[in-house]
Amino acid sequence: MTTPISTTPISTTIVQFENVGLRYGTEPQAPSSYASPEILSDISFSLQRGTFYFLTGPSGAGKTSLLRLLYLAQRPSRGIIRLFGEDAVVMPRTRLPGFRRRIGVVFQDFRLVPHLSAADNVALPLRIAGLPTADIDQSVAEMLAWVGLADRAHARPATLSGGEQQRVAIARAVVSRPDILVADEPTGNVDPDMADRLMHLFGSLGNLGTTVVVATHDLHLLTRVPHAQMMQLDGGRLLDPTGVLRNPPQVPA
Numbered sequence: 001m002t003t004p005i006s007t008t009p010i011s012t013t014i015v016q017f018e019n020v021g022l023r024y025g026t027e028p029q030a031p032s033s034y035a036s037p038e039i040l041s042d043i044s045f046s047l048q049r050g051t052f053y054f055l056t057g058p059s060g061a062g063k064t065s066l067l068r069l070l071y072l073a074q075r076p077s078r079g080i081i082r083l084f085g086e087d088a089v090v091m092p093r094t095r096l097p098g099f100r101r102r103i104g105v106v107f108q109d110f111r112l113v114p115h116l117s118a119a120d121n122v123a124l125p126l127r128i129a130g131l132p133t134a135d136i137d138q139s140v141a142e143m144l145a146w147v148g149l150a151d152r153a154h155a156r157p158a159t160l161s162g163g164e165q166q167r168v169a170i171a172r173a174v175v176s177r178p179d180i181l182v183a184d185e186p187t188g189n190v191d192p193d194m195a196d197r198l199m200h201l202f203g204s205l206g207n208l209g210t211t212v213v214v215a216t217h218d219l220h221l222l223t224r225v226p227h228a229q230m231m232q233l234d235g236g237r238l239l240d241p242t243g244v245l246r247n248p249p250q251v252p253a
């Protein structure tokens, strides 16, 4: 007997949030009379493989908090988060590091290791994954060239400009070819030309199947990735409550 060939398309949804809420400083079981205000409320959306998303919204809207949920630094107070098809909320803590390794993060404050050179900072995820040294050296050299820092490989973070540190942080987040790249204001410290270049590079990651989520205040950045989808937060809520994502608006001239 032959096995029938399935005609069901392979799902490309890699992240799904359903009615997610977040309060800081309270356990989910705490009585509501003791609860701090909800920072994020009724957040529902899904992210597709290889797609680029901008997350926008005014300061304090909850962008960083939403990213923290996405890269599993924070558990929600309510709702469901599915990552790579698995429920990330009830997942045992022991499984979290394996999932986190599939997510590259560019932090707003870079978080470079101060006593390591630029090259050693970029190499960290590959060393943790146990790759052979020759492979690590080649990947690190390629990544530093990718962000225009080939000549600063041996520099320590304190001797780099803010924009150079930001580019090292980007190289470190991308070097292990993550399934998801999450970046919080990744161009806040670079000049407009470098911002354009970095957005072009981020935009090209979709061809490798990487899903990119960039949080930014910078409306001009939105025009730099024409194929990007947009998620807009305001006061802790996604503006479109159904989570349907739209193309970025035109920035007024």
Ligand SMILES: Nc1ncnc2c1ncn2[C@@H]1O[C@H](COP(=O)(O)OP(=O)(O)OP(=O)(O)O)[C@@H](O)[C@H]1O
Pocket: 024, 025, 039, 057, 058, 059, 060, 061, 062, 063, 064, 065, 066, 217
């Ligand atoms: N660890 C925390 N404990 C308590 N409240 C927090 C914590 N982190 C953030 N908040 C609050 O959550 C709200 C959303 O903050 P968040 O940093 O997510 O916003 P944001 O949109 O990223 O802002 P910005 O663009 O200024 O970085 C703010 O009111 C902030 O004060």
